[in-house]
Amino acid sequence: MIEINHLVKKYGDHIAVNDLSLNIESGKIYGFLGPNGAGKSTTMNIITGYLGATSGEVKINGFDVLAQPEEAKKCVGYLPELPPLYMDMTVLEYMNFVAELKQIPKDKRKSSVKEVMELTKIMDMKDRLIRNLSKGYRQRVGFAQAVIGYPEVIILDEPTVGLDPKQIIEIRELIKKLGEKHTVILSSHILSEISAVCDHIFIISKGKLVASDSTENLTLMMSGVQEIELLVKAEEEAAKEALRTISQVQKYHMTKGNEEGTVKILLSAEKGVDIREAVFFAFADAKLPILEMKAEGKSLEEIFLELTSQKAGAAQRKEQEVVA
Ligand SMILES: Nc1ncnc2c1ncn2[C@@H]1O[C@H](COP(=O)(O)OP(=O)(O)OP(=O)(O)O)[C@@H](O)[C@H]1O
Numbered sequence: 430m431i432e433i434n435h436l437v438k439k440y441g442d443h444i445a446v447n448d449l450s451l452n453i454e455s456g457k458i459y460g461f462l463g464p465n466g467a468g469k470s471t472t473m474n475i476i477t478g479y480l481g482a483t484s485g486e487v488k489i490n491g492f493d494v495l496a497q498p499e500e501a502k503k504c505v506g507y508l509p510e511l512p513p514l515y516m517d518m519t520v521l522e523y524m525n526f527v528a529e530l531k532q533i534p535k536d537k538r539k540s541s542v543k544e545v546m547e548l549t550k551i552m553d554m555k556d557r558l559i560r561n562l563s564k565g566y567r568q569r570v571g572f573a574q575a576v577i578g579y580p581e582v583i584i585l586d587e588p589t590v591g592l593d594p595k596q597i598i599e600i601r602e603l604i605k606k607l608g609e610k611h612t613v614i615l616s617s618h619i620l621s622e623i624s625a626v627c628d629h630i631f632i633i634s635k636g637k638l639v640a641s642d643s644t645e646n647l648t649l650m651m652s653g654v655q656e657i658e659l660l661v662k663a664e665e666e667a668a669k670e671a672l673r674t675i676s677q678v679q680k681y682h683m684t685k686g687n688e689e690g691t692v693k694i695l696l697s698a699e700k701g702v703d704i705r706e707a708v709f710f711a712f713a714d715a716k717l718p719i720l721e722m723k724a725e726g727k728s729l730e731e732i733f734l735e736l737t738s739q740k741a742g743a744a745q746r747k748e749q750e751v752v753a
Pocket residue numbers: 440443444445463464465466467468469470471472618
């Protein structure tokens with residue numbers, strides 16, 4: 430759907446995007462996560478054709494953004510960090526204007542505008558001047574202009590910035606809804622924002638891709654050795670016997686549990702292997718009930734800090750591990 434190959438963007442001597450390559454498949458919600466100045470907006474502006482690259486290539490549905498800008502742009506709806514709204518227009522006037530600009534056929538304009546205004550819940554505001562709308566409603570109008578005509582890809586730059594918690598939840602729901610039919614790419618420097626809605630995360634730091642994986646895998650892969658804490662109703666020998674049947678267990682430490690007839694086990698597995706199922710079945714086969722199971726992994730917050738840390742020689746190593 431979108432291919433980015435060796436993308437570079439320089440502003441004078443400053444490299445804002447540094448040899449970025451990534452692939453985006455259709456029908457998923459993707460997140461660009463990175464601290465301020467990481468190069469997220471620059472990358473999005475290049476994908477949407479608003480900005481030229483210094484070198485490298487971006488293809489949308491096979492169309493090169495530079496060589497075939499019209500075809501490529503037709504596939505994309507874009508909500509920039511500052512939505513391009515006309516303050517002196519009413520919401521409806523603005524939406525009609527956008528529909529015309531996007532060359533939606535005349536006979537379909539009215540219904541398209543109505544549909545998208547209903548989706549973004551701005552119908553009640555149709556006659557209000559945009560300058561008199563709250564920040565949350567302006568953002569919704571920004572959404573509506575990005576979505577009209579239902580482009581295959583919808584790109585949202587920091588879509589929830591400056592919104593109150595209620596508005597943030599509403600916008601998240603809207604993004605999830607859009608994700609049912611479209612490929613959505615959104616950027617944020619806030620982890621919870623990205624992990625709440627995205628299927629796949631690209632972590633960008635200093636213009637480089639430092640990690641790319643599903644939200645789930647990223648947490649698991651980066652957690653190093655996986656540790657699991659168990660409370661099992663068993664005698665020590667029987668528990669050891671069950672543990673021997675799980676090949677992925679590297680080592681374990683067993684102590685008596687607080688309750689009579691229970692043992693507490695802290696076990697570690699290889700990096701990147703989720704052994705919770707194997708543990709469950711091993712103890713179930715031995716007819717030893719697991720009373721508690723807790724997987725200890727690093728939070729996405731910790732991973733993010735590690736990967737984007739200024740000091741990080743470690744980040745480079747992680748990059749090779751994750752991107753490889
Ligand atoms: N027009 C410009 N001229 C010079 N430098 C620029 C320009 N636009 C962006 N930059 C620089 O390029 C780098 C990447 O900026 P960009 O806006 O893409 O980052 P970002 O990840 O979107 O950050 P933010 O979350 O703050 O928007 C920053 O160091 C920024 O200062």
